[in-house]
Amino acid sequence: DSGVTQTPKHLITATGQRVTLRCSPRSGDLSVYWYQQSLDQGLQFLIQYYNGEERAKGNILERFSAQQFPDLHSELNLSSLELGDSALYFCASSSGQGFPSPLHFGNGTRLTVT
């Protein structure tokens, strides 16, 4: 068990809808990362937060947004969903102190858009 908790495990929704994915990092970790995993693209970095502040952006669509709250949990919001957004979404956390600071992944949220 990595200590990173993601909810829900599965999400099925229709095109055009909006969903929120939630992540609780490991105790003491300040950094949260979101990754998207699809069969053809592998693991793609979306966005990183450190202690509530956005630290880096990757291949994140404008329809997607995220935030990290004062208690350090994070939410990834996906809106105007399209069929192609169906994927596994992983959250990872790290201490954020020094380099390297190994990433520890949760078990993901499987999103299915119908």
Add this chain to the structure above:
Amino acid sequence: GENVEQHPSTLSVQEGDSAVIKCTYSDSASNYFPWYKQELGKGPQLIIDIRSNVGEKKDQRIAVTLNKTAKHFSLHITETQPEDSAVYFCAASEDGNNRLAFGKGNQVVVIP
């Protein structure tokens, strides 16, 4: 940005034999290379990592080697067991920070 490639995509080995997975990276500034194991229905689990100032690192049956000149690194699993069957991902840090660029993964199948 960093581009990481893995070969082969699928690897089948007899139980007890060794498995080797190779990755190449494109950015010479990358200096941290972790390996992750992903089992069905679970998230990637860190199994070993190496920094660019080290050529080899070993942890029981698992070892990683790094060739900075050629920009490639490899995962070696010895005395494979059925529980080693999984998808293995290599990754490289981008710009000396903790963001990782991942390869597309290798399916390793250990045949009892």
